[in-house]
Amino acid sequence: AVTVPAEDEAWPLAAFGQVADRVIFMAYDQHWEGGTPGPIAAQDWFVTQVEAALRVIPRDKLVVALGSYAYDWHGDDTDALSIEEAWLAAHDSQAPITFDPGSGNPTFAYEEDGQHHAIWMMDAATSWNQLRALKKLGIDDVALWRLGSEDPGFWADLTAFRTGGTPDLRHIASLLNTDVSGTGEILRITATPTDGQRVLTADADGIVRDERYVTLPTPYVVQRTGGANPKLLALTFDDGPDATWTPRILDVLERAHVPGTFFVIGSNALQHPALLNRIIAGGGEIGNHSYTHPNMATLGPNETMLELNATQRLVQAYTGREMRLFRAPYFGDAEPTTADELGPALAAQQAGYTVVGLHVDPNDWQRPGADSIYQQVIDQVHAGTAENSANIILLHDGGGDRSETVAALPRIIATLRAEGYRFVPASGLIGVTPAQAMPPVPDHDLWAVRTDVAVFVALAAITATVSWLFYLAISLGIARAVMMAGLAWIQA
Structure with a gap:
């Protein structure tokens, strides 16, 4: 099996299709780390690239790899984020996430320390639209980039793709990540996880046309001092x-x-x-x-x-x-x-x-x-x-x-x-x-503490007594074994 990127002429798809048992076609990174901000895999771009691959790679060899992650373009740098990290950035910056109808990729932006952040991501709504397109193209084999970075709703997408029906993506379980802030090693948990909710609008073909995050999931928040x-x-x-x-x-x-x-x-x-x-x-x-x-x-x-x-x-x-x-x-x-x-x-x-x-x-x-x-x-x-x-x-x-x-x-x-x-x-x-x-x-607890003193002293005495009883039993056992060996030698 070989992995090949989409929209890269340096990779001859037909040649790989002839010699490989499986060609894992990475249908993402339309806009990539180090490039300009934009959709990571717009729906029309995704379909065009898969159709091009299908023309030169036998269908039974083609595995289409879907992305479920985000990119944060800021200044001259780009950071790859998990979907959960992107949600957390949106929550902390209070930036609303909008579903770009032209690409089917959600996006948001915010300013921090004088620097503009433009974030695009492929969440479960994006993945579902891609899976619907693959179903119409007769492609059943998919892969995921990358495990651990995905929208948890991807697994509902995959189940519906395999068994039929429509995934329920409205509820978003609380995040597994932890939002740690401050400096130091004395810790205080200032917030516990909360679940999120989103509303999706689909057309008659089941394609998601709009997505609105009502509430974003939040993780544990740990303050360091x-x-x-x-x-x-x-x-x-x-x-x-x-x-x-x-x-x-x-x-x-x-x-x-x-x-x-x-x-x-x-x-x-x-x-x-x-x-x-x-x-x-x-x-x-x-x-x-x-x-x-x-x-x-x-x-x-x-x-x-x-x-x-x-x-x-x-x-x-x-x-x-x-x-x-x-x-x-x-x-x-x-x-x-x-x-x-x-x-x-x-x-x-x-x-x-x-x-x-x-x-x-x-x-x-x-x-x-x-x-x-x-x-x-x-x-x-x-x-x-x-x-x-x-x-x-x-x-x-x-x-x-x-x-x-x-x-x-x-x-x-x-x-x-x-x-x-x-x-x-x-x-x-x-x-x-x-x-x-x-x-x-406290004075009002002294009577209980005095009782506890007696209890713990008794426990300590019992523990010591039991320990010595074990030593005594072991010693007697060894002595018995030695005595029996001596008597057996004498008898022999």
Whole structure:
């Protein structure tokens, strides 16, 4: 199979039709990146090009590739956009989308920062008109450029093309993309997705003659903050506390007089109340990292809240303070872009938490070596920009052997401090004091906290008892095996 562009004499269609099993005819880019603005595939141009291909390529070899994307011509540049990105640009600029009756391609324009943007796109209405033309030409084989950029209504078009009928394109599902604005790694979800609606007018042949977007779909909107001062850094530690490694990390931080932000797992903190209080006493702060470290994208709302609330109550019981910071397990970066990443963040935000992301990640959990951890942190901090801040550093104090992290940490602090960087708790990046990030438990809740103290102490005792019972059972099992082996040897 070969792909060949439309309206390009350098590509001999007849010759390709003779030697190829399939010729995928790219019937788009009438106006292209780098060219002048205009319809990407006007209906009359599309039909003319397909008819020309059909004259020299056998029908059973011809596959017509449809486009479903957009171009944004601005100044001397052109950007290729997905249909969703084009809708988002229209929504943000408040520019009305009009259906060009002469070409069957929607278009809109707007001004931004003194620059004119002319956007043309091929949405599901355009695709349906093209599919209707192909049906009349007796062509059944189609392809799509490109998967992921298309109007979701394209699949309704394709179903109607294959089975007959007319697609219902009126409802537009909310966008999968995320609109991220601002700079920093402290996140706030300011809007949740909404669906869109459009009205289409078709003639007796089913050809769309007009299209009007009543409302455009909108995505999650995430506002980033905390990146105003590139010289402020926050050291954050996930997956603790750990009886071995958390104290060693705290030793380093205390000697350097540097605060840390520890995102704790409730089940790990259960038997370490002293470590939680030591973090706070040293000027650090504690954030919620769930109770059992699950992939919270797979949890239901009740399970998510149980994970958050159990850890919150444990920290309240042991320290007398509340947590206001949250980082989800497996949260890879500061810009969540999918619903499964945003769902836990939104649930935590609605419960009163501030979501903390990150941009500096040396992957110390993989144990690449202390030198590698050190160099990656330094390089990533230096690579920070106004658009992609590098204020929050992710390290780990639990979840395995963290000797390499402990070894790298003093060098990280010394090097960055010598370069004029200053270390603050994560909350300090947005001007919040540690006392505000971890306020005292309200008086009216103290009775519940006192009850929680007893419950968590009992749980810790039960956990320790069960652990020792397992050790005892294993020891007795080994002793029995040794004794039986000895008796068998004597008998033999």
